Amino acid sequence: MPEEVKASITGVVFEVLAKPGDRVGAGDPILVLESMKMEIPVEAPRAGIVREVKAKEGETVQEGDTVALLE
Amino acid sequence: MFKTVLVANRGEIARRVLRACRALGVRGVAVYSEADADWPHVMDADEAVLIGPAPARESYLNVERILEAARATRAEAIHPGYGFLSENWQFARACEEAGLAFIGPPWTVIRQMGEKVAARRLMASAGVPVVPGSDGPVKDLDEAQAAARALGYPVMLKASGGGGGIGMARAADAAQLTQSFPAAQRRAQAAFGVADLYLERFLEEARHIEVQVFGDRDGAVVHLHERECSIQRRHQKLVEETPAPGLAPDLKLRLTEAAVRGARAVGYVNAGTMEFLVDRGGGFYFLEMNTRLQVEHPVTEEVTALDLVQAQLRIAAGESLPWRQGEILPRGAAIECRIYAEDPGRNFLPSPGTITALALPRGEGIRVECGVAAGLTVSVHYDPLLAKLIAFGRDRAEALDRMGRALAEFAVEGVRTTLPFLRAVVGSDQFTRGNVHTQLVEQGAFNA
Numbered sequence: 001m002p003e004e005v006k007a008s009i010t011g012v013v014f015e016v017l018a019k020p021g022d023r024v025g026a027g028d029p030i031l032v033l034e035s036m037k038m039e040i041p042v043e044a045p046r047a048g049i050v051r052e053v054k055a056k057e058g059e060t061v062q063e064g065d066t067v068a069l070l071e
Numbered sequence: 072m073f074k075t076v077l078v079a080n081r082g083e084i085a086r087r088v089l090r091a092c093r094a095l096g097v098r099g100v101a102v103y104s105e106a107d108a109d110w111p112h113v114m115d116a117d118e119a120v121l122i123g124p125a126p127a128r129e130s131y132l133n134v135e136r137i138l139e140a141a142r143a144t145r146a147e148a149i150h151p152g153y154g155f156l157s158e159n160w161q162f163a164r165a166c167e168e169a170g171l172a173f174i175g176p177p178w179t180v181i182r183q184m185g186e187k188v189a190a191r192r193l194m195a196s197a198g199v200p201v202v203p204g205s206d207g208p209v210k211d212l213d214e215a216q217a218a219a220r221a222l223g224y225p226v227m228l229k230a231s232g233g234g235g236g237i238g239m240a241r242a243a244d245a246a247q248l249t250q251s252f253p254a255a256q257r258r259a260q261a262a263f264g265v266a267d268l269y270l271e272r273f274l275e276e277a278r279h280i281e282v283q284v285f286g287d288r289d290g291a292v293v294h295l296h297e298r299e300c301s302i303q304r305r306h307q308k309l310v311e312e313t314p315a316p317g318l319a320p321d322l323k324l325r326l327t328e329a330a331v332r333g334a335r336a337v338g339y340v341n342a343g344t345m346e347f348l349v350d351r352g353g354g355f356y357f358l359e360m361n362t363r364l365q366v367e368h369p370v371t372e373e374v375t376a377l378d379l380v381q382a383q384l385r386i387a388a389g390e391s392l393p394w395r396q397g398e399i400l401p402r403g404a405a406i407e408c409r410i411y412a413e414d415p416g417r418n419f420l421p422s423p424g425t426i427t428a429l430a431l432p433r434g435e436g437i438r439v440e441c442g443v444a445a446g447l448t449v450s451v452h453y454d455p456l457l458a459k460l461i462a463f464g465r466d467r468a469e470a471l472d473r474m475g476r477a478l479a480e481f482a483v484e485g486v487r488t489t490l491p492f493l494r495a496v497v498g499s500d501q502f503t504r505g506n507v508h509t510q511l512v513e514q515g516a517f518n519a
Contacts, residue, residue: 010423011451012126014261036412036421036455038305039258060451 002051005068007042007061011035016057018068022050030068031055042067072388073097073147073172078116079137080152082442083458084364085112088150091380100144102137104130106450111442118144125452131155134162138169148172148387150380154454157363158185158233174387176286176340176362183337184360188231188269194357197336199329202348202356204271212252218270219248225273228255232263234359236306241273274356276508277348279303280315281361282330283371285382286339287392294327295371295379296401301507302496304419309489309512310496311367312406313374316467316505322353333357342368342383348509366409366459369438373405373463404467406474408493410481412455415492423451427485432477436463436470449486457483460493471503492517 011033018030029041030050044050048070055067077100078088085101089112092099101116106125113119120140123130130136132155141149149166151157151174163178175181184190188208191201205218208231219226219242228251230238238259242248252268260266283295299315300308315323330345337360344365346358368379382393413419429445441458443449449457460477464470478494495517496502502517511517 009420011421035423035451036453038421040420 002069002071003045003048004066005030005042005045005070007033007055007063007065007067009033009035009040010063011040011061013055013057013059013061013067014039016053016055018044018050018053020050020052024048024050024070033061044070046070073384075100075144075146076148076150076174076384077102077137077141077144077146078112078150078152079131080150080155080157081107081110081112081131081453082456083440084152084154084366084442086115086442087440088152088380089115091378091384094378095381095384097384100140100146102131102140104452106448106452110447111444120144125450127155127452131453134159134165138165138171141169141171146171148174148384150174150383151363153363153366158361160185172387174341174383176343177338180337180339181362184362185233186231187229187234187359188267190360191357193336194333194360197333199333199336199345199357200355202271202274202358205269208267208269212249215248215252215268215270216245219245222270222272225275227271227273228252228268229271230255230259230263230265231267231269232259232265234361236303237262238268239306274348274350276510277350278315278507279308279346279358279509280318280326280349280355281344281346281365282327283365283368283379284330284334284339284343284345285379285386285392286334286341286343287386288340288389289391290335290338291392292331292334292339293392293394293396293399294331295375295377295399297323297326298365298367298370299505299507300367301509302502302512303509304512306509308367309409309411310406310493310502311370312404312467312470313370314401314404316507318349319353322349322355326355329355329357333360341386342379366456367407369440369459369461370405370407373438373461374401374403375399376402403463403465404470405461405463406467406470406497408460408474408478408497409456409489410458410460410483410493411489412449412457412486413489414487415489416487419489421451421455422487423449423455424486425449426457426483428482429484430480430482431458432460432480434473434477436473437461437477438463457486457488467505471497
């Protein structure tokens with residue numbers, strides 16, 4: 001069962017740092033959100049392989065939205 | 072004086088500038104994005120022009136649309152406020168080329184002071200002490216490591232292209248420097264279009280003290296005394312006050328003299344701020360110059376009883392400085408607290424959302440500069456500053472007492488704000504004693 005990586009805050013996707021197939025460690029940034037002039041990384045909750053990145057650069061995501069899947 | 076001025080900003084600062092326009096009998100034009108149609112700054116203006124969609128790049132940072140709005144409303148001058156285009160020399164030059172007065176310094180001065188490495192060199196040559204640092208931008212990590220070894224750790228990585236705390240990172244050792252370098256480059260590139268970084272020695276537990284300066288086209292420069300701004304998170308200010316508590320008179324004299332000397336050296340015109348770090352031994356060092364109106368200008372207004380924004384308009388219209396140095400006599404004390412839509416319980420993460428209720432404090436010595444209203448949505452697209460609360464007193468104790476009561480009365484519902492944190496600061500022994508430095512917040516001095 002892949003794990004859902006959720007946005008910690010509402011913001012605009014500033015930069016996507018990981019792509020499907022990438023191996024990430026716990027705490028590695030998957031993407032960076034921009035909200036109110038601040039950059040906030042969304043980090044992998046555990047080590048794993050990125051299966052899907054659901055958010056695109058420039059897109060607005062709400063707090064709690066799933067932005068990536070990790071397996 | 073101008074007949075019409077356009078304010079290229081939003082929120083509390085747009086309202087502040089529009090108020091100064093009204094006081095001078097000037098017609099005030101607001102601009103707004105699609106997200107801001109119902110916002111107070113639009114209501115305050117004599118005329119308002121829609122300039123684009125919510126993202127700042129398409130509206131408040133869109134030079135062409137703003138210049139078009141100025142032409143359409145026959146504005147003769149543009150006040151940029153702070154943030155957005157206020158320190159963008161290309162914008163100031165575009166205003167000049169369009170025959171509009173830019174309410175701020177000449178674009179050449181904005182460019183000079185915006186290039187932080189060159190500004191350091193210029194100040195040093197004018198006899199203003201600067202923080203020991205790399206002579207210029209470092210080419211790569213190897214050069215950064217070499218510079219850091221020469222300076223001694225901890226060091227601060229900074230963007231050459233601009234200030235305001237953006238792209239800044241502290242490194243305690245070579246490993247941290249290696250880790251921080253690429254991210255700082257990326258942030259500098261994104262914010263300023265230049266990835267260049269330089270290094271400064273990090274001064275432990277220093278105070279941030281700045282001096283307000285004003286110049287006119289005849290070359291006169293005065294200072295309006297100092298502000299203490301050490302209570303910061305992410306290198307951005309949360310609480311400011313004047314006078315700086317416990318600042319020795321001879322140190323204050325040297326600071327203000329250096330500030331005026333620095334401003335003269337660049338031919339400064341209009342309102343500006345010389346920022347310094349003051350170390351524990353009483354040494355002081357130039358940090359950067361903000362070539363615009365500061366967020367915290369009201370504390371200076373409260374103790375000097377002068378209107379800085381009206382003075383900005385007058386000087387931009389070609390008048391001489393309205394005051395001589397000897398006439399600028401501060402009295403009493405003033406403190407400002409910034410109410411941001413941020414969650415202090417989650418390391419000041421942004422807290423966008425709809426404001427469901429808003430109660431503003433009142434009373435003797437209390438001033439509120441508020442950009443929002445109940446029912447409005449605080450969007451992800453802009454700076455999270457909602458309001459500024461300023462308390463004035465005959466002395467610091469009275470200002471503190473008034474600030475404490477006003478913070479207790481201030482209520483915002485629907486979004487998280489910095490209010491609980493500000494109450495903790497103002498109620499703390501450390502702040503009450505005036506014993507402050509720039510690392511207090513990160514050291515957890517005000518955690519409940």
